[in-house]
Amino acid sequence: MELKNSMKIVLNDILKGKRKVALGGHVRPDGDCVGSCMGLYLYLKEQYPDISADVYLETVPEAYRIINGTDEVKTEALDGEPYDLFICLDCGDPERLGFSRPLFEAAKETLCIDHHVSNDAFADENYIVPDASSTSELVFTLLDTDKISRASAEALYMGIAHDTGVFQYSCTSPETMETAAALMRKGIDASKIIEKTYYEKTYIQNQILGRALLESMLIMDKKCIISVIRKKSMDFFHAAPADLEGIVSQLRMTKGVEVAIFLHELAPQKFKVSLRSKGLVDVSEIAKYYGGGGHVRAAGVTMEGSSHDVINNITARIVHQLKHEEEQEQEL
Ligand SMILES: [Mn+2]
Structure with missing residues:
Protein backbone atom coordinates (compact mmCIF):
# COMPACT_ATOMS: atom_id res chain seq x y z
CA MET A 1 0.00 0.00 0.00
CA GLU A 2 1.27 3.42 -0.86
CA LEU A 3 1.22 6.12 1.79
CA LYS A 4 0.01 9.44 0.47
CA ASN A 5 0.29 11.97 3.23
CA SER A 6 1.76 10.19 6.14
CA MET A 7 3.90 7.48 7.55
CA LYS A 8 2.34 4.69 9.47
CA ILE A 9 1.62 5.73 13.03
CA VAL A 10 2.16 3.79 16.24
CA LEU A 11 -1.02 3.66 18.26
CA ASN A 12 0.80 3.15 21.56
CA ASP A 13 2.86 6.32 21.04
CA ILE A 14 -0.16 8.41 20.14
CA LEU A 15 -2.19 7.15 23.12
CA LYS A 16 0.64 7.72 25.61
CA GLY A 17 -0.52 9.97 28.46
CA LYS A 18 -4.06 10.34 27.07
CA ARG A 19 -6.97 9.99 29.51
CA LYS A 20 -9.96 11.05 27.44
CA VAL A 21 -10.21 10.00 23.82
CA ALA A 22 -13.04 10.62 21.37
CA LEU A 23 -13.69 8.81 18.11
CA GLY A 24 -15.81 10.28 15.34
CA GLY A 25 -16.90 9.33 11.84
CA HIS A 26 -18.62 11.06 8.96
CA VAL A 27 -22.23 12.20 8.59
CA ARG A 28 -24.68 9.53 7.41
CA PRO A 29 -22.31 6.78 8.61
CA ASP A 30 -21.84 3.83 6.25
CA GLY A 31 -20.57 0.33 6.98
CA ASP A 32 -16.89 1.24 6.91
CA CYS A 33 -17.42 4.32 9.05
CA VAL A 34 -19.33 2.39 11.72
CA GLY A 35 -17.00 -0.62 11.39
CA SER A 36 -13.77 1.34 11.80
CA CYS A 37 -15.12 3.47 14.67
CA MET A 38 -16.56 0.51 16.58
CA GLY A 39 -13.59 -1.76 15.87
CA LEU A 40 -11.16 0.78 17.30
CA TYR A 41 -13.52 1.82 20.12
CA LEU A 42 -13.91 -1.79 21.35
CA TYR A 43 -10.15 -2.35 21.10
CA LEU A 44 -9.43 0.78 23.15
CA LYS A 45 -11.97 -0.22 25.80
CA GLU A 46 -10.51 -3.71 26.05
CA GLN A 47 -6.80 -2.96 25.79
CA TYR A 48 -6.52 0.50 27.37
CA PRO A 49 -8.69 0.38 30.51
CA ASP A 50 -7.13 3.63 31.81
CA ILE A 51 -8.43 5.56 28.82
CA SER A 52 -12.01 6.73 28.80
CA ALA A 53 -13.18 6.51 25.19
CA ASP A 54 -16.34 7.89 23.60
CA VAL A 55 -17.56 7.35 20.07
CA TYR A 56 -19.60 9.99 18.23
CA LEU A 57 -21.74 9.07 15.25
CA GLU A 58 -25.06 10.08 13.76
CA THR A 59 -27.77 7.48 14.38
CA VAL A 60 -26.33 4.11 13.44
CA PRO A 61 -28.49 2.45 10.74
CA GLU A 62 -30.61 -0.39 12.12
CA ALA A 63 -28.81 -3.12 10.15
CA TYR A 64 -25.41 -2.25 11.69
CA ARG A 65 -26.65 -2.52 15.26
CA ILE A 66 -25.68 -6.20 15.39
CA ILE A 67 -22.19 -4.80 16.05
CA ASN A 68 -21.31 -4.71 19.77
CA GLY A 69 -21.21 -1.35 21.48
CA THR A 70 -23.36 0.51 18.93
CA ASP A 71 -25.83 1.17 21.78
CA GLU A 72 -23.08 3.23 23.48
CA VAL A 73 -22.62 5.58 20.51
CA LYS A 74 -23.14 9.24 21.37
CA THR A 75 -25.36 11.01 18.86
CA GLU A 76 -24.90 14.50 20.24
CA ALA A 77 -21.93 16.54 21.36
CA LEU A 78 -22.36 18.03 24.83
CA ASP A 79 -20.15 20.79 26.19
CA GLY A 80 -17.49 19.58 28.53
CA GLU A 81 -13.82 19.29 29.18
CA PRO A 82 -11.94 18.99 25.88
CA TYR A 83 -10.68 15.57 24.84
CA ASP A 84 -6.96 14.80 25.00
CA LEU A 85 -7.27 13.20 21.60
CA PHE A 86 -9.91 13.14 18.88
CA ILE A 87 -9.58 10.33 16.35
CA CYS A 88 -11.39 11.03 13.14
CA LEU A 89 -12.15 7.94 11.04
CA ASP A 90 -13.20 7.46 7.40
CA CYS A 91 -13.70 11.20 7.09
CA GLY A 92 -12.21 13.07 4.12
CA ASP A 93 -12.59 16.57 5.55
CA PRO A 94 -13.48 18.11 8.93
CA GLU A 95 -16.83 19.38 7.70
CA ARG A 96 -17.99 15.81 7.17
CA LEU A 97 -17.65 15.18 10.88
CA GLY A 98 -20.96 17.00 11.25
CA PHE A 99 -22.14 17.50 14.84
CA SER A 100 -18.86 16.22 16.38
CA ARG A 101 -16.72 18.81 14.61
CA PRO A 102 -16.63 21.20 17.61
CA LEU A 103 -15.17 18.38 19.72
CA PHE A 104 -12.53 17.78 17.07
CA GLU A 105 -11.70 21.51 16.99
CA ALA A 106 -11.48 21.70 20.78
CA ALA A 107 -9.40 18.53 21.28
CA LYS A 108 -5.81 18.96 22.46
CA GLU A 109 -4.57 16.63 19.77
CA THR A 110 -6.16 15.16 16.64
CA LEU A 111 -5.54 12.08 14.53
CA CYS A 112 -7.10 11.20 11.21
CA ILE A 113 -7.24 7.64 9.86
CA ASP A 114 -8.68 7.55 6.36
CA HIS A 115 -8.49 6.22 2.80
CA HIS A 116 -10.22 9.00 0.83
CA VAL A 117 -8.02 10.28 -1.99
CA SER A 118 -9.54 13.75 -1.47
CA ASN A 119 -8.29 13.92 2.15
CA ASP A 120 -5.73 16.70 2.56
CA ALA A 121 -4.37 15.59 5.97
CA PHE A 122 -6.28 18.08 8.14
CA ALA A 123 -5.45 16.64 11.57
CA ASP A 124 -2.28 16.96 13.69
CA GLU A 125 -1.36 13.37 12.87
CA ASN A 126 -2.60 11.71 9.71
CA TYR A 127 -2.62 8.14 8.57
CA ILE A 128 -4.08 8.32 5.09
CA VAL A 129 -3.68 5.53 2.57
CA PRO A 130 -5.82 6.17 -0.51
CA ASP A 131 -5.06 2.70 -1.91
CA ALA A 132 -6.44 0.97 1.15
CA SER A 133 -9.76 -0.81 0.67
CA SER A 134 -11.28 0.75 3.73
CA THR A 135 -10.59 2.64 6.93
CA SER A 136 -11.39 -0.58 8.77
CA GLU A 137 -8.46 -2.30 7.04
CA LEU A 138 -6.21 0.60 8.08
CA VAL A 139 -7.39 0.33 11.68
CA PHE A 140 -6.51 -3.37 11.59
CA THR A 141 -2.92 -2.58 10.59
CA LEU A 142 -2.56 -0.39 13.71
CA LEU A 143 -3.71 -3.08 16.15
CA ASP A 144 -1.94 -6.03 17.68
CA THR A 145 -3.66 -8.94 15.89
CA ASP A 146 -3.39 -11.24 18.92
CA LYS A 147 -5.27 -8.74 21.05
CA ILE A 148 -8.21 -8.15 18.73
CA SER A 149 -11.40 -9.51 20.29
CA ARG A 150 -14.16 -11.22 18.39
CA ALA A 151 -16.43 -8.19 18.83
CA SER A 152 -13.84 -5.81 17.43
CA ALA A 153 -13.14 -8.25 14.57
CA GLU A 154 -16.83 -8.30 13.67
CA ALA A 155 -16.89 -4.52 13.35
CA LEU A 156 -13.74 -4.35 11.23
CA TYR A 157 -14.90 -7.21 9.01
CA MET A 158 -18.17 -5.42 8.35
CA GLY A 159 -16.30 -2.26 7.35
CA ILE A 160 -14.01 -4.06 4.94
CA ALA A 161 -16.83 -6.11 3.42
CA HIS A 162 -18.88 -2.95 2.80
CA ASP A 163 -16.21 -0.77 1.21
CA THR A 164 -15.03 -3.58 -1.07
CA GLY A 165 -18.57 -4.45 -2.22
CA VAL A 166 -18.03 -7.80 -0.46
CA PHE A 167 -14.45 -8.25 -1.68
CA GLN A 168 -15.31 -7.43 -5.28
CA TYR A 169 -14.13 -3.87 -6.08
CA SER A 170 -10.63 -3.28 -7.40
CA CYS A 171 -9.56 -1.80 -4.05
CA THR A 172 -9.61 -5.39 -2.74
CA SER A 173 -5.93 -6.32 -2.45
CA PRO A 174 -4.25 -9.53 -1.34
CA GLU A 175 -3.62 -7.71 1.96
CA THR A 176 -7.36 -7.07 2.24
CA MET A 177 -8.04 -10.79 1.94
CA GLU A 178 -5.32 -11.56 4.48
CA THR A 179 -6.88 -9.07 6.87
CA ALA A 180 -10.30 -10.66 6.34
CA ALA A 181 -8.76 -14.07 6.99
CA ALA A 182 -7.17 -12.90 10.25
CA LEU A 183 -10.52 -11.48 11.35
CA MET A 184 -12.33 -14.70 10.44
CA ARG A 185 -9.92 -16.61 12.70
CA LYS A 186 -11.34 -14.65 15.61
CA GLY A 187 -14.44 -16.81 15.27
CA ILE A 188 -16.77 -14.28 13.69
CA ASP A 189 -19.85 -15.32 11.72
CA ALA A 190 -18.71 -13.75 8.47
CA SER A 191 -21.66 -14.80 6.32
CA LYS A 192 -24.14 -13.50 8.87
CA ILE A 193 -22.40 -10.11 8.96
CA ILE A 194 -22.50 -9.86 5.17
CA GLU A 195 -26.08 -11.09 4.89
CA LYS A 196 -27.51 -8.96 7.70
CA THR A 197 -25.59 -5.71 7.15
CA TYR A 198 -25.01 -5.67 3.39
CA TYR A 199 -27.46 -7.70 1.33
CA GLU A 200 -30.59 -7.72 3.44
CA LYS A 201 -33.04 -5.03 2.33
CA THR A 202 -36.32 -3.95 3.79
MN1 LIG B 1 -14.53 4.08 3.85
Whole structure:
Protein backbone atom coordinates (compact mmCIF):
# COMPACT_ATOMS: atom_id res chain seq x y z
CA MET A 1 0.00 0.00 0.00
CA GLU A 2 1.27 3.42 -0.86
CA LEU A 3 1.22 6.12 1.79
CA LYS A 4 0.01 9.44 0.47
CA ASN A 5 0.29 11.97 3.23
CA SER A 6 1.76 10.19 6.14
CA MET A 7 3.90 7.48 7.55
CA LYS A 8 2.34 4.69 9.47
CA ILE A 9 1.62 5.73 13.03
CA VAL A 10 2.16 3.79 16.24
CA LEU A 11 -1.02 3.66 18.26
CA ASN A 12 0.80 3.15 21.56
CA ASP A 13 2.86 6.32 21.04
CA ILE A 14 -0.16 8.41 20.14
CA LEU A 15 -2.19 7.15 23.12
CA LYS A 16 0.64 7.72 25.61
CA GLY A 17 -0.52 9.97 28.46
CA LYS A 18 -4.06 10.34 27.07
CA ARG A 19 -6.97 9.99 29.51
CA LYS A 20 -9.96 11.05 27.44
CA VAL A 21 -10.21 10.00 23.82
CA ALA A 22 -13.04 10.62 21.37
CA LEU A 23 -13.69 8.81 18.11
CA GLY A 24 -15.81 10.28 15.34
CA GLY A 25 -16.90 9.33 11.84
CA HIS A 26 -18.62 11.06 8.96
CA VAL A 27 -22.23 12.20 8.59
CA ARG A 28 -24.68 9.53 7.41
CA PRO A 29 -22.31 6.78 8.61
CA ASP A 30 -21.84 3.83 6.25
CA GLY A 31 -20.57 0.33 6.98
CA ASP A 32 -16.89 1.24 6.91
CA CYS A 33 -17.42 4.32 9.05
CA VAL A 34 -19.33 2.39 11.72
CA GLY A 35 -17.00 -0.62 11.39
CA SER A 36 -13.77 1.34 11.80
CA CYS A 37 -15.12 3.47 14.67
CA MET A 38 -16.56 0.51 16.58
CA GLY A 39 -13.59 -1.76 15.87
CA LEU A 40 -11.16 0.78 17.30
CA TYR A 41 -13.52 1.82 20.12
CA LEU A 42 -13.91 -1.79 21.35
CA TYR A 43 -10.15 -2.35 21.10
CA LEU A 44 -9.43 0.78 23.15
CA LYS A 45 -11.97 -0.22 25.80
CA GLU A 46 -10.51 -3.71 26.05
CA GLN A 47 -6.80 -2.96 25.79
CA TYR A 48 -6.52 0.50 27.37
CA PRO A 49 -8.69 0.38 30.51
CA ASP A 50 -7.13 3.63 31.81
CA ILE A 51 -8.43 5.56 28.82
CA SER A 52 -12.01 6.73 28.80
CA ALA A 53 -13.18 6.51 25.19
CA ASP A 54 -16.34 7.89 23.60
CA VAL A 55 -17.56 7.35 20.07
CA TYR A 56 -19.60 9.99 18.23
CA LEU A 57 -21.74 9.07 15.25
CA GLU A 58 -25.06 10.08 13.76
CA THR A 59 -27.77 7.48 14.38
CA VAL A 60 -26.33 4.11 13.44
CA PRO A 61 -28.49 2.45 10.74
CA GLU A 62 -30.61 -0.39 12.12
CA ALA A 63 -28.81 -3.12 10.15
CA TYR A 64 -25.41 -2.25 11.69
CA ARG A 65 -26.65 -2.52 15.26
CA ILE A 66 -25.68 -6.20 15.39
CA ILE A 67 -22.19 -4.80 16.05
CA ASN A 68 -21.31 -4.71 19.77
CA GLY A 69 -21.21 -1.35 21.48
CA THR A 70 -23.36 0.51 18.93
CA ASP A 71 -25.83 1.17 21.78
CA GLU A 72 -23.08 3.23 23.48
CA VAL A 73 -22.62 5.58 20.51
CA LYS A 74 -23.14 9.24 21.37
CA THR A 75 -25.36 11.01 18.86
CA GLU A 76 -24.90 14.50 20.24
CA ALA A 77 -21.93 16.54 21.36
CA LEU A 78 -22.36 18.03 24.83
CA ASP A 79 -20.15 20.79 26.19
CA GLY A 80 -17.49 19.58 28.53
CA GLU A 81 -13.82 19.29 29.18
CA PRO A 82 -11.94 18.99 25.88
CA TYR A 83 -10.68 15.57 24.84
CA ASP A 84 -6.96 14.80 25.00
CA LEU A 85 -7.27 13.20 21.60
CA PHE A 86 -9.91 13.14 18.88
CA ILE A 87 -9.58 10.33 16.35
CA CYS A 88 -11.39 11.03 13.14
CA LEU A 89 -12.15 7.94 11.04
CA ASP A 90 -13.20 7.46 7.40
CA CYS A 91 -13.70 11.20 7.09
CA GLY A 92 -12.21 13.07 4.12
CA ASP A 93 -12.59 16.57 5.55
CA PRO A 94 -13.48 18.11 8.93
CA GLU A 95 -16.83 19.38 7.70
CA ARG A 96 -17.99 15.81 7.17
CA LEU A 97 -17.65 15.18 10.88
CA GLY A 98 -20.96 17.00 11.25
CA PHE A 99 -22.14 17.50 14.84
CA SER A 100 -18.86 16.22 16.38
CA ARG A 101 -16.72 18.81 14.61
CA PRO A 102 -16.63 21.20 17.61
CA LEU A 103 -15.17 18.38 19.72
CA PHE A 104 -12.53 17.78 17.07
CA GLU A 105 -11.70 21.51 16.99
CA ALA A 106 -11.48 21.70 20.78
CA ALA A 107 -9.40 18.53 21.28
CA LYS A 108 -5.81 18.96 22.46
CA GLU A 109 -4.57 16.63 19.77
CA THR A 110 -6.16 15.16 16.64
CA LEU A 111 -5.54 12.08 14.53
CA CYS A 112 -7.10 11.20 11.21
CA ILE A 113 -7.24 7.64 9.86
CA ASP A 114 -8.68 7.55 6.36
CA HIS A 115 -8.49 6.22 2.80
CA HIS A 116 -10.22 9.00 0.83
CA VAL A 117 -8.02 10.28 -1.99
CA SER A 118 -9.54 13.75 -1.47
CA ASN A 119 -8.29 13.92 2.15
CA ASP A 120 -5.73 16.70 2.56
CA ALA A 121 -4.37 15.59 5.97
CA PHE A 122 -6.28 18.08 8.14
CA ALA A 123 -5.45 16.64 11.57
CA ASP A 124 -2.28 16.96 13.69
CA GLU A 125 -1.36 13.37 12.87
CA ASN A 126 -2.60 11.71 9.71
CA TYR A 127 -2.62 8.14 8.57
CA ILE A 128 -4.08 8.32 5.09
CA VAL A 129 -3.68 5.53 2.57
CA PRO A 130 -5.82 6.17 -0.51
CA ASP A 131 -5.06 2.70 -1.91
CA ALA A 132 -6.44 0.97 1.15
CA SER A 133 -9.76 -0.81 0.67
CA SER A 134 -11.28 0.75 3.73
CA THR A 135 -10.59 2.64 6.93
CA SER A 136 -11.39 -0.58 8.77
CA GLU A 137 -8.46 -2.30 7.04
CA LEU A 138 -6.21 0.60 8.08
CA VAL A 139 -7.39 0.33 11.68
CA PHE A 140 -6.51 -3.37 11.59
CA THR A 141 -2.92 -2.58 10.59
CA LEU A 142 -2.56 -0.39 13.71
CA LEU A 143 -3.71 -3.08 16.15
CA ASP A 144 -1.94 -6.03 17.68
CA THR A 145 -3.66 -8.94 15.89
CA ASP A 146 -3.39 -11.24 18.92
CA LYS A 147 -5.27 -8.74 21.05
CA ILE A 148 -8.21 -8.15 18.73
CA SER A 149 -11.40 -9.51 20.29
CA ARG A 150 -14.16 -11.22 18.39
CA ALA A 151 -16.43 -8.19 18.83
CA SER A 152 -13.84 -5.81 17.43
CA ALA A 153 -13.14 -8.25 14.57
CA GLU A 154 -16.83 -8.30 13.67
CA ALA A 155 -16.89 -4.52 13.35
CA LEU A 156 -13.74 -4.35 11.23
CA TYR A 157 -14.90 -7.21 9.01
CA MET A 158 -18.17 -5.42 8.35
CA GLY A 159 -16.30 -2.26 7.35
CA ILE A 160 -14.01 -4.06 4.94
CA ALA A 161 -16.83 -6.11 3.42
CA HIS A 162 -18.88 -2.95 2.80
CA ASP A 163 -16.21 -0.77 1.21
CA THR A 164 -15.03 -3.58 -1.07
CA GLY A 165 -18.57 -4.45 -2.22
CA VAL A 166 -18.03 -7.80 -0.46
CA PHE A 167 -14.45 -8.25 -1.68
CA GLN A 168 -15.31 -7.43 -5.28
CA TYR A 169 -14.13 -3.87 -6.08
CA SER A 170 -10.63 -3.28 -7.40
CA CYS A 171 -9.56 -1.80 -4.05
CA THR A 172 -9.61 -5.39 -2.74
CA SER A 173 -5.93 -6.32 -2.45
CA PRO A 174 -4.25 -9.53 -1.34
CA GLU A 175 -3.62 -7.71 1.96
CA THR A 176 -7.36 -7.07 2.24
CA MET A 177 -8.04 -10.79 1.94
CA GLU A 178 -5.32 -11.56 4.48
CA THR A 179 -6.88 -9.07 6.87
CA ALA A 180 -10.30 -10.66 6.34
CA ALA A 181 -8.76 -14.07 6.99
CA ALA A 182 -7.17 -12.90 10.25
CA LEU A 183 -10.52 -11.48 11.35
CA MET A 184 -12.33 -14.70 10.44
CA ARG A 185 -9.92 -16.61 12.70
CA LYS A 186 -11.34 -14.65 15.61
CA GLY A 187 -14.44 -16.81 15.27
CA ILE A 188 -16.77 -14.28 13.69
CA ASP A 189 -19.85 -15.32 11.72
CA ALA A 190 -18.71 -13.75 8.47
CA SER A 191 -21.66 -14.80 6.32
CA LYS A 192 -24.14 -13.50 8.87
CA ILE A 193 -22.40 -10.11 8.96
CA ILE A 194 -22.50 -9.86 5.17
CA GLU A 195 -26.08 -11.09 4.89
CA LYS A 196 -27.51 -8.96 7.70
CA THR A 197 -25.59 -5.71 7.15
CA TYR A 198 -25.01 -5.67 3.39
CA TYR A 199 -27.46 -7.70 1.33
CA GLU A 200 -30.59 -7.72 3.44
CA LYS A 201 -33.04 -5.03 2.33
CA THR A 202 -36.32 -3.95 3.79
CA TYR A 203 -39.38 -4.09 1.59
CA ILE A 204 -39.31 -0.29 1.35
CA GLN A 205 -35.66 -0.30 0.28
CA ASN A 206 -36.41 -2.78 -2.49
CA GLN A 207 -39.41 -0.79 -3.63
CA ILE A 208 -37.50 2.46 -3.91
CA LEU A 209 -34.61 0.67 -5.63
CA GLY A 210 -37.14 -0.65 -8.15
CA ARG A 211 -38.48 2.84 -8.69
CA ALA A 212 -34.98 4.23 -9.28
CA LEU A 213 -34.12 1.48 -11.78
CA LEU A 214 -37.44 1.79 -13.61
CA GLU A 215 -37.03 5.52 -14.09
CA SER A 216 -33.32 5.49 -14.94
CA MET A 217 -32.12 6.77 -18.28
CA LEU A 218 -29.08 6.14 -20.45
CA ILE A 219 -27.38 9.29 -21.71
CA MET A 220 -24.10 10.28 -23.40
CA ASP A 221 -24.25 7.53 -26.01
CA LYS A 222 -25.20 5.05 -23.23
CA LYS A 223 -21.94 5.71 -21.39
CA CYS A 224 -23.81 7.17 -18.46
CA ILE A 225 -26.85 6.12 -16.49
CA ILE A 226 -28.82 8.59 -14.40
CA SER A 227 -31.68 8.31 -11.98
CA VAL A 228 -33.39 10.81 -9.71
CA ILE A 229 -35.43 10.14 -6.58
CA ARG A 230 -37.62 13.08 -5.59
CA LYS A 231 -38.70 14.01 -2.11
CA LYS A 232 -42.30 13.19 -3.00
CA SER A 233 -41.27 9.60 -3.84
CA MET A 234 -39.45 9.36 -0.53
CA ASP A 235 -42.61 10.49 1.24
CA PHE A 236 -44.77 8.12 -0.80
CA PHE A 237 -42.66 5.09 0.16
CA HIS A 238 -42.02 6.39 3.71
CA ALA A 239 -38.32 6.05 2.91
CA ALA A 240 -35.39 7.56 4.79
CA PRO A 241 -32.14 8.68 3.11
CA ALA A 242 -30.43 5.52 4.46
CA ASP A 243 -32.90 3.47 2.40
CA LEU A 244 -31.24 4.70 -0.78
CA GLU A 245 -27.92 3.03 -0.11
CA GLY A 246 -26.90 0.60 -2.85
CA ILE A 247 -29.03 2.16 -5.58
CA VAL A 248 -26.11 3.83 -7.35
CA SER A 249 -24.04 0.61 -7.23
CA GLN A 250 -26.91 -1.26 -8.86
CA LEU A 251 -27.12 1.40 -11.58
CA ARG A 252 -23.38 1.10 -12.17
CA MET A 253 -23.70 -2.62 -12.97
CA THR A 254 -25.57 -1.77 -16.19
CA LYS A 255 -23.69 -3.24 -19.15
CA GLY A 256 -21.85 -0.68 -21.27
CA VAL A 257 -22.11 2.10 -18.72
CA GLU A 258 -18.98 3.94 -17.55
CA VAL A 259 -20.53 6.20 -14.93
CA ALA A 260 -23.66 6.01 -12.80
CA ILE A 261 -25.19 9.20 -11.42
CA PHE A 262 -27.84 9.06 -8.73
CA LEU A 263 -29.61 12.16 -7.48
CA HIS A 264 -31.55 12.28 -4.26
CA GLU A 265 -33.58 15.44 -3.68
CA LEU A 266 -32.82 16.79 -0.19
CA ALA A 267 -34.87 19.96 -0.56
CA PRO A 268 -36.25 21.98 -3.49
CA GLN A 269 -33.29 22.71 -5.81
CA LYS A 270 -30.89 20.75 -3.63
CA PHE A 271 -29.57 17.28 -4.43
CA LYS A 272 -27.27 14.72 -2.90
CA VAL A 273 -25.35 13.34 -5.88
CA SER A 274 -23.77 9.88 -5.74
CA LEU A 275 -21.30 8.93 -8.45
CA ARG A 276 -19.87 5.53 -9.37
CA SER A 277 -17.39 4.76 -12.13
CA LYS A 278 -16.10 1.57 -13.69
CA GLY A 279 -12.61 3.08 -13.75
CA LEU A 280 -12.22 5.19 -16.90
CA VAL A 281 -13.61 8.30 -15.21
CA ASP A 282 -12.25 9.63 -11.91
CA VAL A 283 -15.46 10.60 -10.10
CA SER A 284 -13.60 11.91 -7.04
CA GLU A 285 -12.21 14.66 -9.29
CA ILE A 286 -15.75 15.58 -10.37
CA ALA A 287 -17.10 15.52 -6.81
CA LYS A 288 -14.19 17.60 -5.56
CA TYR A 289 -14.67 20.13 -8.39
CA TYR A 290 -18.16 20.83 -7.02
CA GLY A 291 -17.16 20.76 -3.36
CA GLY A 292 -17.56 17.07 -2.52
CA GLY A 293 -15.10 14.22 -2.28
CA GLY A 294 -14.52 10.51 -2.33
CA HIS A 295 -12.64 7.87 -4.24
CA VAL A 296 -11.75 7.40 -7.92
CA ARG A 297 -14.66 4.98 -8.43
CA ALA A 298 -17.08 6.17 -5.77
CA ALA A 299 -17.72 9.75 -4.75
CA GLY A 300 -20.43 12.14 -3.65
CA VAL A 301 -21.35 15.79 -3.53
CA THR A 302 -24.29 18.00 -2.62
CA MET A 303 -25.34 20.38 -5.43
CA GLU A 304 -27.90 23.10 -5.88
CA GLY A 305 -30.12 23.90 -8.86
CA SER A 306 -32.67 21.93 -10.85
CA SER A 307 -31.99 18.24 -11.51
CA HIS A 308 -31.26 19.19 -15.13
CA ASP A 309 -28.65 21.76 -14.09
CA VAL A 310 -26.99 19.28 -11.76
CA ILE A 311 -26.89 16.53 -14.39
CA ASN A 312 -25.61 18.96 -17.03
CA ASN A 313 -22.82 20.15 -14.74
CA ILE A 314 -21.77 16.64 -13.82
CA THR A 315 -21.88 15.28 -17.37
CA ALA A 316 -19.85 18.26 -18.61
CA ARG A 317 -17.02 17.13 -16.33
CA ILE A 318 -17.37 13.53 -17.51
CA VAL A 319 -17.17 14.66 -21.16
CA HIS A 320 -14.13 16.74 -20.26
CA GLN A 321 -12.39 13.74 -18.72
CA LEU A 322 -13.30 11.31 -21.50
CA LYS A 323 -12.07 13.81 -24.10
CA HIS A 324 -8.79 14.16 -22.25
CA GLU A 325 -8.55 10.37 -22.16
CA GLU A 326 -9.06 10.15 -25.94
CA GLU A 327 -6.46 12.83 -26.60
CA GLN A 328 -3.93 10.96 -24.50
CA GLU A 329 -4.70 7.76 -26.37
CA GLN A 330 -4.13 9.49 -29.71
CA GLU A 331 -0.78 10.78 -28.51
CA LEU A 332 0.38 7.28 -27.66
MN1 LIG B 1 -14.53 4.08 3.85
